[in-house]
Amino acid sequence: MTSTDPILESDLNAYVDDQLAVGRRIEVEAYLSERPETAAQVMRDLRVRDELRLALADHRTVTREATRDAARLLERSLSHRRFSSAFRRAATIAFLVAAGWTAHAVLGPFGATEVVASTPPPAFVEEAVRAHKTTLLRDTMTSQPETETFDPAEIRSATAIILPDLPKSWGVIDTQVFPSAYGPSVELVLEPNKDERLSLFAVRPGSFAVQHVLLFHADNARAAYWQIGDVAYALVSESRKADDLAETARDLSRTLY
Structure with a gap:
């Protein structure tokens, strides 16, 4: 009770x-x-x-x-x-x-590198990395058109997921909804700079937590992930340095408050 x-x-x-x-x-x-x-x-x-x-x-x-x-x-x-x-x-x-x-x-000097999560990341981080790699594959296929239309209000209404405010200079290249264990997840393919691609993945992981930004390395990709309440987020890149990716993720997380 x-x-x-x-x-x-x-x-x-x-x-x-x-x-x-x-x-x-x-x-x-x-x-x-x-x-x-x-x-x-x-x-x-x-x-x-x-x-x-x-x-x-x-x-x-x-x-x-x-x-x-x-x-x-x-x-x-x-x-x-x-x-x-x-x-x-x-x-x-x-x-x-x-x-x-x-x-x-x-x-001795320079004996330490950037801080990453010392424990295995939550399952949603691996989902985010897989979604990112799937997006890169889609990008090479002419039969898989991109969906550039981005309506945060519509996404929130359909999925109960609130997305962070994006910098005005960023472009949204693709918007996709993926299935997950606790309802749909959302992935945005973003273009912060010309020819640069970031993936922003958001999902309801089935638990409530308040988690600051942590880093995870997977093959050639890096993910900066965090959770606010019952929605978790991961920013994935194969080109940005870890510190830069983490700072970008922190900037995005601040817009959610």
Whole structure:
């Protein structure tokens, strides 16, 4: 039975810390789905948490035990909202800079590359990459005409998927709807610059989450993916550098708030 208890600040903190029972977590997610500003703050908190965890994982072989213990304490502290956003950012930067200098001392300069997801990506990311490759195949076939008509309102009405606002200079080369496990997905083939192709894939993955942009490499393609509420997105490219693709994905994600 659904609880009628109000969602408190402590519930949001526990949600970020992965300390809620499944039933209460569902109630928090329903609460966040109706409050975009609060969901955005939770997303920022999750990003701080994940960046710290990733930094700890990347540097566990080169940092001293005392440094790791201090970082874990910092990670727990940052999840509590009594600290201001400015403090959280400053503390995170300070830790990451310290960890970076430690790695520099042991591994030498330029010992690290761009950050990618350290765990397997969600299934929708692989769907996005497959859709991207299918689009490239379609592009070589004269019998498969492109559909350049792009109506975000029509897509939202038909699929319940909200697409991000695109830069005015970008062209929409093709619009396709694909089947997926939890309803239709949408793929846009975009042309940010002449002869450059990006694929924007959006789908309802069947779960609620607030996930900041992460990177995934698959063969020759890169995907920058994120999720806001019950809709997930992936920006796929075979030409853009990882950092540039991730920053572009962040710009698109900001238009959804």
